[in-house]
Amino acid sequence: MKRTILIFLLFISFKTLYAQEVITVSGVVRDGGNQPMPGTTISEKGTSNKVVSANNGSYQIKVKSNATLVFSYLGSKPVEQLVKNKTTIDVKLVDDENNLNEVVVVGYGTQKRSDLTGAISSVKGTELAKSPVQNVASALVGRVAGLQVAADDGSPGGSPSITLRGGGSITQSNEPLYVIDGVPQTDGINFLDPGDVESIDVLKDASATAIYGARGANGVILVTTKQLKPGKLTIGYDMYYGAKKANKFIPVLNPYDFNVLVYERFLNSPALLAGVENTFGKFSDYHSLYDNRAGINWQDEMFGDWVNTQYHKFSIAGGQGETRFNLFYSNNNDQGIIQPGGSIKNVAKLNILHNINKKIKLAAIVNYSDQKTTGSSTRSGTDRLNTLISFFQYRPTSGIGLSDEDFANLDSDPTVDVNQIPLQNPKTNAESILQESLNRTLNINTSIDYTFADHFTYRGLVSGRISGTKDKLFYDTRNILAKRSGGAFGSLTQTDINGWNYSNTVSYDNTFNKNHKVSVLVGQEQLYTSREAFSASNSRFPGVNLGLDNISLGTTPGIPTSLSEAESMLSFFSRVSYSYKDKYLFNATVRADGSSKFGDNNKWGYFPSAAFAWRAINEPFLKDIKYLSDAKVRLSYGTSGNNRIPNYLMLSQLATGNYPLNNTNNITVYPNNIENKDLKWETTKSFNVGLDLGFFKQRIALTIEAYDNRTKDLLLNTQIPYTSGFASQFLNIGATSNKGLELTLNTVNVKTSNFLWNSTLTMSVNKNKVLALSNGEDFRLSNSWATQTDYLVQVGSALGQMYGYRSNGVYQVNDFNYNPTNNTYTLKPGIPVDVNYAAQPGFLKLVDLNGDGVINPSDRTVIGNGIPNFIGGFNNTFSYKGFDLSVFINWATGGDVYNANRLQMSTNVSANVNTLAYFKDRWTTIDGNGNALTTPMVLAEANKGKTIPKFDGYGTTPRLFDQMVENGSFLRINNISLGYTLPKTWISKVKLSNVRVYLTGYNLQVFDNYSGYDPEVSTNKTGGLTPGVDFGGYPRSRYFVAGLNVSL
């Protein structure tokens, strides 16, 4: 802070005043509807002299008698007027449909779109606000070419991960850098109110991102929150209220089919079959008992109801002249479709701007946000104990002697031995787990802009962040896990992330001889982030307890843990832009970053970039082509980095553990990592070619980008032999490439005085490839639910490869020799033997790919890829008089989903467990009377054409094979929103300035071929390495909301 003031004082000393002949000009600014326009900036061209129009649109400015005045207002077409000694100049500003004049936020500044040399896409906040979602990232789906938004699943409060242009890192995060109002964020943007976004600008190529140096390689997302506009005091109320419900159920076996399955499972164990008959009745009675029995649909029980979602925002904004402000409070309450559970988010924000004089502007933003997410995750529990799996597997009927209603109220299945595989009523499970996560974040940003000399502006920015998350998890005595571990248990975890950031920039803008436009920026930035965590747990709470609100009631406390770490970064950067006659645009940036995380031998990284653009439209030879309104070619090349690694890797760390001598805890110390003093940034070299074309006065605007990104010196958490004492080591090794094409097309299809129809189409394809790895070695890894490795990273292929077996139907009767004396089937010689089971007719037949006669893990191959390669969005907005309608669809193709739910449920060996409906058509071993089919002939006859293995025909351990990998391509009707703005004549009588009502349907329909809930799913994210896994993913819902915007 001291430094900021010092620099500030220094700059004051540079201040120089030029005495010139001046006159006073005044006038009124009006809009297309002849209404006065407050807040318009009126500036003297080529100087920093400017004023802002008052409430009635009037202004007064002192300028040189030969000056040019520029009237500009965001979203309007700027107007230039020569003063020529006139003292009164009235102007009319009309809405600007020409996106070339759009102001684009770039790193540490803004530029006009027509001046851009890099690849930058922009989205307006008004579009994002149409999705009734809690976080900004979810609303970005399909809006930006090249931006992939991957939601884990449909859980409330969930925040999706974003990848731009494929992502170059293998083991480290590919999340872009988020910058909110100039402040880089270390931990996402979840704390923002999506309704508070003015615009989002996505920096995609190195010419744009290199200014962010070591953090720019994954792209930069610049969020600008609602800007302060001068004007009269405005009080606003925005709300929506709606209902949502799951949009899909996955069919399971009905009571009758379930009983047949149970019977078939136990047919070979006469002793146990008696128990089955006691519970479910005799096979011969199944039809009469179950044919007309609805049973219990657990999915319907768990999430079959409509739940509410609502949003309210109160805002007050105003201020004319020197001081402006904006204050709002918003509340978003989004219930989860599985109760209890949901997410409540509160945001309060104060934004103040004060112009000390024409040259100095102060601004401050205070943003407080809290979000409380409750409810147990459907992803909790592994394997057969997973919560979502229990929705499918918990049996649909009580059998005989107990009504289904009574069974639905039991805490657990009375027929299943807790000793073996306990099954809990999903409702009891949901109710007996108290899970709550409360995040509170306070951001304070202050900035000063000082135009200390003509053409020179200094900007100082200081921001601080205090953020804390408290996680509570408690299993009460009813919960099966509590029962299995001797009583209720729980844990409390508090994580605090605090930090500050400050930056100083000086920019210089000038135009020489009308043709030479020069702009220079130099700056410095410093960042500090600290992280602290504390966790306590207790278990064996007595039956009567207060949960985690009195953790002392537990009788067996765990060892409390804590963690503290900090990182810092220091950077210098500069950008130089030059354009000649608005035809030839040059742009160069360089940044030097020093980071605490990196090795003493590589503390500093340097990231240069250069770009050139040719605005051919300004060439004389194109002047005659009337329909062409823009033609620009852009070329850029540069480097940026990725520094997403844990702290302290350059040091040889000793972690602590425990060795319980004499039944007491004794602290131990042991090596935790292999130190790497040479560790440095991951570097991405990116080449981008862009083409901007505009037709018919920008009624059609087309942007095409092609890029080639190569990432080297990957920060690879390399797998190493265990003989080293470690599993992995961070090295700068390996390389990847991403090549792709992006298209953005904006069109104004119809434009009459009353009717307007606009479209935006975004499409992108990306091709990812691993170019090199440590020692050229492939590596296999497992997503966390499976013990087997099921993903493969290899040189020459894309990331995200699913690795498993190919299947070839089921073993047929004639694959076996039959021995009638003991009724056994033995595989014929020459038929490959599966090491996992002694195959029987009807068992899943995997392909012996290497032809060695044995089906074992060496027969695995690549059977899918979880990353879609073609994504896009198509938005249409219509307006007619006061009505507005928008229809937005998005899609992704080329990615696969690893249906781990289905795979987990394929092993069907547990007692009294239900399964998916497709099992009805399985290979059967019984006839219609429940008698075993023994002879080869009847067995073969009964199973002609069957492709689904018999009840135990998948073996006892799930193995990934091709049928469990499904096409994840989809097209989603993301939202349709219809609004009506009440005529001013009506509302002015009740002193309102604006009233809009609307109806929105969100996630209305998904067109896909996926058998699970939603193909847009990724429940196991180990970096980008295991995408597309669907294990226990929370079902998504369809929303219908009605909303209201009022301001007075």
Added chain:
Amino acid sequence: MKTKLKYHIASLFKCLAVVVLLSNLTACKKTLTEEPKSVFDADQFFTTADEANLATLGVYESMSNGNTLGFYSSILYENDNDIAQVRDILTTDFRGIAHYVITAEAVYMQSTWQTYYDGINRANLVIEKIPQMGIYTDGSQRKILNRYLGEAKFLRGFYYAELVRLFGGVPLKLTPTHSNDELRIPKNTTAEVYNQIIKDMTEAIDLLPDGKTADERISKMGVKGMLARVALFAGGYALQQNGQMERPANYKDFYAIAQKQTKDIMDANVYSLNPSFEQFFRNQCQLKIDPFESMFEVAFYNITGGTANSGVIGQWNAPLSAAISTYGRTNSYVKTTPLFRNMYSSGDLRKDVSVATYQINATGQFLEYAAAADNNFSPGKWRREYQALPPKDLNNTDINYVVLRYADVLLMRAEAENELNEGPNAATYDAINQVRKRAFSADIFGKQIINIKLGAQGSGFTTVPTVSITGGGGTGATATATISAVTNPTTGAVTAGAVVGIKVTNFGVNYTSAPTITITGGGGTGATATAEIVDTQIPTGLNKADFFTALKNERALELCFEGLRKYDLMRWNILGSSLRATEAALKAYRANYPYIAGTNFKDGKSELYPIPQRERDYNNKLIQNPGY
């Protein structure tokens, strides 16, 4: 215009200069220096004896988990053998490991390999750092530091001994890993690994102080005992890369090491047998270190019953128990066989401690297995009833793994003497009979004792008859009968029954021939019984081979289920043949007896586990073991 531009540029550079000046280089350097807060920086560590102690305990920690001596290495990998197996004849998951259906991808061995090498790296750090410490080089704290150094060397040797037993020749890594180390190192031979282990352990003996330890830390005598064990393995058979089971030509040199070390331990008279075999296991189950016999244990204890520092001893290898019984759940995956139970002579007190013939149901009742279900007999040494109740966790226990107890030292002595002297000598008999003597209870010990077998059951017994024992040259034997009479609880009327069992309550002393048994009184008639004489000691005058057979059986009877059997058979080069013989015997006992290890075992392959596939993926210098 030009001057103005110059001015602009000049001021620009001024600004830049100021910025750079403000963030001058020393400030930068300080800003960007890392100082870890929640972990120690190894470069700053190893200054005090306490710090060396913590790092030494870190080496111990590597064996206190399920990957190593809480589960896989101590329980799972010992199966299947000739006296025990893992239940169910499935070949998936851990059952496949036990039943010799094993692939290199199996995660079990991978975890074990990883965890032992982690421990070795921890030991390497301590072994490298302690001699560099100021308080070591100046001699001021050398004594205590030498102890830590000795412990680290012992543990490194011990971990390699575990690895070489499981995987054969493995890479020897003897320095802590640093960033530029060559991590892809080839295998050493079995002999090279054993030589290193013997070197480490021998050095440890010199470094460690005399006397017992008060906790699970290794003592000097403990290392000597472990060295004896390692020497027997080094001198025993092991599967070589050529697919042959071979032992070194100078194998007797290794037996001589075992002989010397065991003799030293016995002469030192620091350890002895617990007078009660059962009490030893009760102590173990009650989380007490046995005051007499325990020579080296791995500490297990988790305050909440969580997985860290926990094992499955007393859960995996105990009689089956229902989760909701007061005893808590046991999985009871390890099963022994009725044939092994029958190896115990009558009167051998180890029989009913070692083998449990019952399960515990949900109401806490003990239910004996029917004859047709006797394949469910389980190890009884760590039964739930011996343990502190209720269990903290359904899956995990705090019971220590006893790596070495004095009884093993006695049996190793006997084995080494027999081998080196080409037959048993007095020391051999003395050692093995110390174990036998305790097995038949010290206070009734005689050379021979009696056993009583019921003949005709008779009838008409309403009260328990008297069993009298006469003749046979001895005295003191007593026995009681049990009858099948039933008393009506309401009327008190007694329905007469037969004699259904006779239990010897005192085996007496000095019997030289079978005494006469008479059953009198109780209102009934016709019940008869005969007595027989049981040898409690190993017969004298055996030749080398016969003594070896006796020793082989004695090791099973004494040390069953303690993590040694399979490896004993392996070093004697009879693992495959024993498994096949066991399978044949069990099938003869009952045709559908579930036991498949004999069929699955492949000589020249199954003696070793495969090198974990992951390890070979990242180290192409590692050659796979034969047959995989």
